[in-house]
Amino acid sequence: MQRVLGRSGMEVSAIGLGTARIGGLGFSRRGDHETRLIPEAVEEAKRAIRVAIDRGISFFDTADVYGAGRSERILGEAIRGVRERVVIATKFGEGFDEEDGVETVVDVTPEYVAQACEGSLRRLGIDTIDLYLFHLRDFPLDRAIVICDALEDLVSAGKIRFYGWSTDDGERAKLFSEGEHCTAVEHRLNALMDAPEMLALCEEEDLASISRVPLLIGVLTGRWSAGTKLPDEDRRSDWFGEKGFLDCLRRAEALRPGLTVGGRSYVQGALAWILARSPRTVPIPGFRTVSQVEELADTMRWGPLSAKEFEAVVGQEAMP
Numbered sequence: 291m292q293r294v295l296g297r298s299g300m301e302v303s304a305i306g307l308g309t310a311r312i313g314g315l316g317f318s319r320r321g322d323h324e325t326r327l328i329p330e331a332v333e334e335a336k337r338a339i340r341v342a343i344d345r346g347i348s349f350f351d352t353a354d355v356y357g358a359g360r361s362e363r364i365l366g367e368a369i370r371g372v373r374e375r376v377v378i379a380t381k382f383g384e385g386f387d388e389e390d391g392v393e394t395v396v397d398v399t400p401e402y403v404a405q406a407c408e409g410s411l412r413r414l415g416i417d418t419i420d421l422y423l424f425h426l427r428d429f430p431l432d433r434a435i436v437i438c439d440a441l442e443d444l445v446s447a448g449k450i451r452f453y454g455w456s457t458d459d460g461e462r463a464k465l466f467s468e469g470e471h472c473t474a475v476e477h478r479l480n481a482l483m484d485a486p487e488m489l490a491l492c493e494e495e496d497l498a499s500i501s502r503v504p505l506l507i508g509v510l511t512g513r514w515s516a517g518t519k520l521p522d523e524d525r526r527s528d529w530f531g532e533k534g535f536l537d538c539l540r541r542a543e544a545l546r547p548g549l550t551v552g553g554r555s556y557v558q559g560a561l562a563w564i565l566a567r568s569p570r571t572v573p574i575p576g577f578r579t580v581s582q583v584e585e586l587a588d589t590m591r592w593g594p595l596s597a598k599e600f601e602a603v604v605g606q607e608a609m610p
Contacts, residue, residue: 291303291304291305291346291590291591291593292304293498293569293570293571293572294498295349295377295421295452295473295474295498295572296452296454296473296474296492296496296497296498296570297472297473297495297496297497298421298451298452298471298473298474298498300377300420300451300452300473302348302349302377302572303346303347303348303349303572303590304565304572304590305347305349305561305565305572305573305575305586305587305589305590306347306349306350306351306379306500306572306573306574307339307342307347307349307350307351307574307575307576307577307583307586308351308352308502308574308575308576308577309335309350309351309352309356309361309364309365309576310352310353310356310361310576311576311578312331312332312335312338312361312364312365312576312577312578313327313328313331313332313335313357313360313361313364314326314327314328314331314332315327315356315357315360315361316524317524317525317526324357324391325357325358325360325390325391327357327360331578332364334578334579334580335364335368335577335578336364336367336368337580338577338578338579338580338582338583339365339368339369339583340368340372341580341583341584341587342577342583342586342587343369343372343375343376345583345584345587346587346590347583347586347587347590348375348376348377349376349377349379349572349574350365350369350376350377350378350379351379351380351381351476351500351574352365352378352379352380352381352414353380353381353382353384353423353425354380354381354382354384354386354406354409354410354413355381355384355386355425357391358386358387358388358389358390358391359386359388359409359413362380362410362413362414363413363414365378365414366413366414366415366416367415370415373416377420377421378414378416378419378420378421379419379420379421379422379423379474379476379500380410380414380419380421380422380423381422381423381424381425381456381476382403382406382407382410382422382423382424382425383398383406383424383425383426383429384396384425384426388409398426398429398433398437399436399440400436400437400439400440400443403437403440403441403444404440404443404444404449407419407422407444407449407450408449410422411449417448418448418449418450418451419449419450419451420450420451420452421450421451421452421453421454421473421474422441422444422450422452422453422454423453423454423455423456423474423476423500424437424441424453424454424455424456424457424466425456427455427456427457427458427459427462428457428459428462429462431461431462431465434462434465434466435465438453438465438466438468438469438472439469441453441469441471441472442469442470442471445471451471452471452472452473452474453466453469453471453472453473454466454472454473454474454475454476454497454498454500455472455475455476456475456476456477456500456502457475457476457477458477458478458485458488460487460488460491463475463477463488463491463497464491464495467491467495467497472495472497473497473498474497474498474499474500475488475491475492475497475498475499475500476500476501476502476574477499477500477501477502478501478502478503479499479501479502479503479504479564479567479571479573480501480503480504480505480506480510480560480563480564481510481542481545481549481560481563481564481603482506482509482510482538482541482542482545483503483506484567485499489567489568489570489571492568492570493568493570497570498570498571498572499568499570499571499572500572500574501564501571501572501573501574502574504560504561504564504573504574504575505557505560505561505575505576506538506542507526509535509538509539509542510542510545510549510556510557510560511556511557511560512546512556512557514530514539515539516530516536516539516540518530545603546559548599548602548603549562549563549595549603551595551599551602552592552599554589554592555585557575557585557586557589558585558586558588558589558592559595561573561575561586561589562589562592562593562594562595562599563595563600563603565589565593565594565595566594566595566596566597566599566600567600
């Protein structure tokens with residue numbers, strides 16, 4: 291099951307994979323970027339990526355800041371020898387020390403963009419980045435056009451093929467869309483958080499909608515309930531004391547019957563909802579293991595929810 295990545299014309303699998311938490315990268319309470327890898331988890335992530343490719347998944351999303359470069363390195367090692375079978379998206383804009391992950395302050399200038407690109411190319415072990423995404427979601431509009439121009443320069447230099455912005459702000463996405471080689475917006479979209487204005491912009495400007503948090507950080511998987519207990523060192527444990535998060539869990543549970551219709555798993559149904567929402571959407575769920583990747587890949591076999599199934603879920607969400 292394929293989708294076209296906006297005006298680029300590149301075909302990718304309808305389901306992509308996000309790599310923010312591979313290799314043991316987690317949700318510790320450290321103030322800086324998580325960098326602690328677990329060797330067995332790294333090898334499992336590489337196996338999972340290769341299984342994904344064999345199962346038809348061809349789109350992978352990462353960022354230089356994920357694990358302070360470690361996610362890019364793992365992905366680069368996993369795709370060695372099969373580079374021609376995959377489309378790679380990575381992101382730039384956040385400063386970090388590659389050795390210890392300490393956050394650093396960077397001035398996002400054209401010179402910085404070029405340096406960040408070279409760093410990602412080196413860690414990924416590739417010659418050209420297929421999709422280069424700006425990671426600062428609220429970067430000032432009056433400075434953004436300079437970044438867009440810098441990305442066009444990288445296209446001309448053969449360092450990247452296309453670019454986009456990871457933002458939930460339509461005005462920022464619209465500004466970037468004026469660039470000749472802009473082809474995507476990475477934005478929040480899931481069965482509990484629709485994005486009609488951003489999807490309308492993608493349709494108008496011929497952009498792909500890369501759907502981040504498609505499973506709402508685990509809410510739309512069935513793995514958690516109000517009584518879930520996580521270790522204190524896991525910062526996600528705080529969520530279970532927040533009324534808004536508990537409300538999300540309640541609303542998600544109400545959607546379960548509609549999302550699992552026909553035999554889909556909860557995860558597959560949540561992704562099928564996104565696929566049904568627009569032909570431009572490409573959700574990028576995270577993964578850690580081979581078994582998770584197999585379940586995600588099977589989503590493409592099921593395909594999008596039917597129009598009737600989709601409307602039933604939308605109707606359920608609208609209920610008080």
